[in-house]
Amino acid sequence: xxxDHLDIQLIAIVTAVACAxxxxxxxxxxxxxxSDAISHAILPGIVIAFFLxxxxxxxxxxLAAAGTGVLTVVxxxxxxxxxLVKEDAAIGLxxxxxxxxxxxxxxRFAGNVHLDMDAVLLGELAYAHLNRxxxxxxxxxxxxxxxxxxxxxxxxxxxxxxxxxxxxSTFDASLAAALGFAPTLIHYGLMTLVSxxxxxxxxxxxxxxxxxxIAGPPATAYLITNRLSLMLTLSAVxxxxxxxxxxxxxxxxxxxxxxxxATMTLLMFGLVFLVVPSRGLIAIARxxxxxxxxxxxxxxxxxxxxxxxxxxAEAESEIAHLHEHLRWDPAxxxxxxxxxxxxxxxxxxxTLLTLTERGRSVAQQALVQ
Amino acid sequence: MANLSILIHLDYTLMIVAIGAxxxxxxxxxxxxxxxxxxxxxxGDAISHAALPGIAIAFLLTGSKTPLILVLGAALAGWLGTLxxxxxxxxxxxxxxxxxxxxxxxxxxxxxxxxxLIQRTGNANQAGLDTFxxxxxxxxxxxDVWTIGILGGIAIIIMLVFWKExxxxxxxxxxxxxxxxxxxxxxxxxxxxLVVAIVLGLQAVGAVLMSAMLVxxxxxxxxxxxxxxxxxxxAACFGALAGVxxxxxxxxxxxxxxxxxxxxxATVVVGFSIAFALNRGLLxxxxxxxxxxxxxxxxxDRLLKQPQRGSE
Numbered sequence: 001x002x003x004d005h006l007d008i009q010l011i012a013i014v015t016a017v018a019c020a021x022x023x024x025x026x027x028x029x030x031x032x033x034x035s036d037a038i039s040h041a042i043l044p045g046i047v048i049a050f051f052l053x054x055x056x057x058x059x060x061x062x063l064a065a066a067g068t069g070v071l072t073v074v075x076x077x078x079x080x081x082x083x084l085v086k087e088d089a090a091i092g093l094x095x096x097x098x099x100x101x102x103x104x105x106x107x108r109f110a111g112n113v114h115l116d117m118d119a120v121l122l123g124e125l126a127y128a129h130l131n132r133x134x135x136x137x138x139x140x141x142x143x144x145x146x147x148x149x150x151x152x153x154x155x156x157x158x159x160x161x162x163x164x165x166x167x168x169s170t171f172d173a174s175l176a177a178a179l180g181f182a183p184t185l186i187h188y189g190l191m192t193l194v195s196x197x198x199x200x201x202x203x204x205x206x207x208x209x210x211x212x213x214i215a216g217p218p219a220t221a222y223l224i225t226n227r228l229s230l231m232l233t234l235s236a237v238x239x240x241x242x243x244x245x246x247x248x249x250x251x252x253x254x255x256x257x258x259x260x261x262a263t264m265t266l267l268m269f270g271l272v273f274l275v276v277p278s279r280g281l282i283a284i285a286r287x288x289x290x291x292x293x294x295x296x297x298x299x300x301x302x303x304x305x306x307x308x309x310x311x312x313a314e315a316e317s318e319i320a321h322l323h324e325h326l327r328w329d330p331a332x333x334x335x336x337x338x339x340x341x342x343x344x345x346x347x348x349x350x351t352l353l354t355l356t357e358r359g360r361s362v363a364q365q366a367l368v369q
Numbered sequence: 370m371a372n373l374s375i376l377i378h379l380d381y382t383l384m385i386v387a388i389g390a391x392x393x394x395x396x397x398x399x400x401x402x403x404x405x406x407x408x409x410x411x412x413g414d415a416i417s418h419a420a421l422p423g424i425a426i427a428f429l430l431t432g433s434k435t436p437l438i439l440v441l442g443a444a445l446a447g448w449l450g451t452l453x454x455x456x457x458x459x460x461x462x463x464x465x466x467x468x469x470x471x472x473x474x475x476x477x478x479x480x481x482x483x484x485x486l487i488q489r490t491g492n493a494n495q496a497g498l499d500t501f502x503x504x505x506x507x508x509x510x511x512x513d514v515w516t517i518g519i520l521g522g523i524a525i526i527i528m529l530v531f532w533k534e535x536x537x538x539x540x541x542x543x544x545x546x547x548x549x550x551x552x553x554x555x556x557x558x559x560x561x562x563l564v565v566a567i568v569l570g571l572q573a574v575g576a577v578l579m580s581a582m583l584v585x586x587x588x589x590x591x592x593x594x595x596x597x598x599x600x601x602x603x604a605a606c607f608g609a610l611a612g613v614x615x616x617x618x619x620x621x622x623x624x625x626x627x628x629x630x631x632x633x634x635a636t637v638v639v640g641f642s643i644a645f646a647l648n649r650g651l652l653x654x655x656x657x658x659x660x661x662x663x664x665x666x667x668x669x670d671r672l673l674k675q676p677q678r679g680s681e
Contacts, residue, residue, distance in 0.1 A: 027463075032470040033411055040577065082651060084643055089588050092410035096581030097636040100629030107626050208418065208577075209481075212474035219467045255485040262478020269471060273461065281460065 009247050011145050012261065015204050016239035018152035019213035021159055022193050024228075024235050027218040028170050033088070034073065034191070035214045037095040039198045039207040041072035043102030046199070051109070062147070062199050069195025070188070072098060144204060151200040155193055159232070162186060167228055205258040213239065216265035220272050223279060242268055296336045298366050299326060301345050304355050305363035317353045382507075383620050389509040389517055390612030390631060393570050394582065396521035398590070398608025400528065400566045401583030402601045403559055405591065406539050411466075412451065412560075414580035415473040416567045419450030421480025421576065425487060436516065436572070443568045450476050451560050477576075504575030504628040517569050524565045527558075535559055536597055574628035585635035586611065592646035611635035 026032050045068025049061040072094055079090035131143045159166065169176040169183040176183045194214070201210050221234035246261030253260075274281050303326060307316040316325055323333035337353065340346045345359035355363065404410055423446025424439045431438050450472045457468040528535065537545040538555045546552045563583070570579045590603035615631030644651050 027467045030464050030466050032464075032466040036411075036414070036470055036473065079643075082643060084592060084649060084651075085588055086405075086408055086410075088408050088410040089405050089584050092414065092580050092584035093588060093636065093639060096578050096585075096632050099577060100581075100632040100636075103626060103629040104633075107624050209474055209478050211470050212478055215467050215470035216475065219463050219471055222463060222467075223461060250482075253482075253486065254489055255482045256478075259478040259481030259485065262475045263482055266471070266475035266479065269475075273457075279461065284460070 005251075007142050007145070008257070009244055011142060011148060011204060012243035012247055012257070013240045014145060014148045014152055015201050016213050016217070016243040016261070017236045018148055018155055018197055019201055019210060020217040020235040020239035021152075021155045021232060022190060022197060023214035023216075024218040024221070024232050025166060025170055025190055026194065027215060027222060028228075032211075032215045033091055034076070035194055035198065036211045037076065037091045038069040038072055038191075038195050039202065039210045041095040041098035042066070042068045042195065042199055042202070043099050043207070044068060044105060046202075047102050047105045062196065065199040066192065066195040068098070069198060070192055073188070073191045073195075147200050148204070151197055155197060158189065158193055162189070166190070170228075205261070209258045209262045212262040212265045216262075216269060217242065220265075220269045223269075223272050223276050238268060293336070293339050296328075296332070297340045297343065297345060298362065300336055300340055301355060301359045301363040302366055304346065304353060305360060305367070308355060308360075314352065319348070319351050319353055322353075383616065385511055385514055386507060386509045386620075386627070387613050387616040389514045390573055390616045390627070391609040392514065392517045392521055392612075393573050394586065394608030394610070394612030394631070394635075395605040396517070396525065396608075397566045397570055397579075397582040398586030398604035398606075399525060399601045400562055401587040401608075402590065402597070402604045403535065403539055404563060404583055405587040406597075410584045411469060411580060412454075413563065413567055413583040415454065415469045416447040416451055416564055417571060417576040417579040418473045419476035420444070420447040420568060420571065421477050422446050422483055423449075423480075425480050425483035428487060429483065436513065440516075440568050443571060444564050446476065446480075447564045447567060448561060451564070452557075455556075502575050502577055504571065504573045504578070507627060509573060513572065520565060521569055524562045528562055531555070531558065539597075574631055578628050578632045581632045581635060582608065582611075585632070585639050589635075589639045589642040592642040592649045607635070607638050611638060 023032075023035070026035055042065040045065035046061060049058075049064035053060050075094045075098075076087070076090045079085045079093065080087055085093065132139055132141060165176070165181050165186050168179070168181055169186045173183050176186075197214075198207070198210050201213065205213060217235040217239035218231065220238050221231045224234060225231050242264045243261055246264040247257055249255075249264060250257040250260040272280070277283055300322070303322075304317055307313045315321070319334075319337055322328070322337065323330045326333065328336070337346070337348075340359070341348060343358075344356055345362060346353045347356050348354075401410075401413070404412055420443035423442035423444070425442075426446070427438050427442025428434065454465070454468045454472050457463050457471075458465050463471075534545070534550055534555055535558075537548075537550065538552065538559065542552060545555075566583070567579050570582055574582055586604040586608035587600070589607050590600045593603055594600050611631050611634040615634040616627055618634070619625040619627040619630040642650070645653075647653060
């Protein structure tokens with residue numbers, strides 16, 4: 001039982017990290033939806049290879065499906081190159097057509113093959129560890145762990161080997177081309193990796209939720225950092241956290257594991273979106289409130305400064321009447337006075353406000369600017 | 370017209386399904402025109418996937434499988450997903466494509482969680498996930514045709530009422546804003562109309578293929594004309610054509626699902642349009658290219674044959 005828990009979580013983590021790494025580059029290159037297209041369009045490849053091999057985990061099937069994935073990319077680019085169809089429409093045309101061919105193939109030959117549509121689309125992590133690798137009678141662990149582990153190493157190797165090229169062609173494609181880095185080659189390399197990863201992941205999480213693993217963690221990491229290397233590391237960590245917490249959530253409520261990993265991905269993105277320093281929603285809201293108070297306070301000291309030492313000064317600095325002079329809501333005026341008193345920009349004598357040294361210099365500065 | 374005469378000889382159930390598919394094709398074709406022109410072709414994909422949790426929650430709350438209630442839940446969830454996409458893009462530096470991908474997949478994942486929850490309660494009346502994913506055109510009843518006709522008709526009428534405003538929004542958003550049109554409201558209106566079309570189509574072609582029903586007719590229509598009104602009319606016709614021919618083809622042989630066949634029919638229309646459309650099509654382009662080459666050759670020949678003047 002404990003072994004099962006460990007196995008499933010291990011598969012989930014390895015799959016999540018393997019997806020997150022190429023996902024970083026997809027998010028940065030604005031090509032996230034290509035993974036959506038690939039994950040759907042590999043269906044006919046899977047079906048045809050399954051007819052031939054009759055096994056869902058044979059290497060031939062993975063190669064055939066990955067080939068279909070690359071073919072999808074080629075189709076989309078050919079359509080775009082006619083200049084008659086924009087990129088988004090080209091994607092939106094290609095993958096449903098290929099997917100339809102896959103669905104028709106399955107239902108035409110449904111009697112002869114044991115290929116479950118739900119398994120392909122939705123995956124089931126709970127059973128992924130049941131198919132175990134056995135060599136000479138020794139149980140060496142789940143097959144899908146080996147498959148995804150290999151794919152993870154492949155992705156890692158590609159990114160480490162071509163880190164410089166990937167970075168340059170992602171952030172400045174024309175400079176990369178000018179320097180002779182062959183961005184097209186890098187592009188197709190990346191697309192091949194995405195195809196292979198998607199195929200590897202489909203029997204664990206299914207083709208729709210692969211997109212959550214590919215896009216979610218990198219986008220979350222993108223909210224946190226500006227550095228590519230840090231973004232890669234963070235994506236891997238976030239992907240793993242989502243996978244493990246999603247697994248336990250699913251265990252707790254006895255629901256789909258893949259589904260709850262996707263749900264955790266959304267929650268994690270939302271959480272980071274809320275709390276991340278300087279770019280998060282809370283930080284933005286706090287900055288806006290602070291700016292509002294600061295601005296009101298500056299208005300107040302300028303007002304006091306303008307009338308300082310003049311005959312009407314007494315009337316103009318009466319706390320109870322400030323809101324009339326500055327056209328503020330009375331409650332808001334009281335708050336501003338309190339804020340300014342706290343900052344020692346003004347001091348209070350009976351019912352009158354006077355500027356402090358500090359307040360006077362702030363007012364002078366504000367007026368000069 | 371040829372299609373109509375075939376239909377008369379078909380049996381009643383098939384006719385109902387064909388009419389339903391044709392209406393769906395027409396509605397999604399005309400509303401998809403806006404999505405394609407605004408480069409939001411994949412928004413349909415996102416909305417249709419994001420609708421799943423809405424259907425599950427509507428079912429969990431009411432316990433009924435009445436199409437109207439489920440459709441309402443689907444529409445609410447799809448609408449919420451779209452708003453989330455728009456606010457992610459507005460408030461962070463995450464780009465449109467990533468926001469779309471995240472909302473699409475995670476909403477769907479959450480729907481899957483709710484779905485397994487429903488399954489676990491052992492409720493025999495559960496909402497079928499297969500139907501949601503692939504649609505079941507064969508189960509379209511006469512009452513569904515009325516629902517599609519009325520709701521789709523209302524959506525089309527609203528679109529026609531705001532024709533001028535929406536046209537301006539699509540082609541020159543900045544100008545529309547400067548004229549004082551409420552851009553955000555119009556944007557939300559257009560998205561809501563799109564949500565209606567998608568939710569109606571879920572039953573027939575399913576979530577996965579719904580995006581094609583929005584994109585394909587509009588892309589095909591775009592090749593034949595530069596006028597919005599003509600494009601929209603053609604898209605509606607192409608959508609209806611794909612719906613009817615897909616239904617007929619899938620009924621002519623056993624075990625061919627209707628939804629995917631409709632999508633493939635629409636794809637064929639796109640392929641034909643890209644290849645053979647007047648003026649824009651690839652064939653036309655090639656002919657023009659050859660003609661230009663020919664006339665260039667004639668011109669250079671003439672130039673070379675001329676006695677060289679002014680060379681001395």
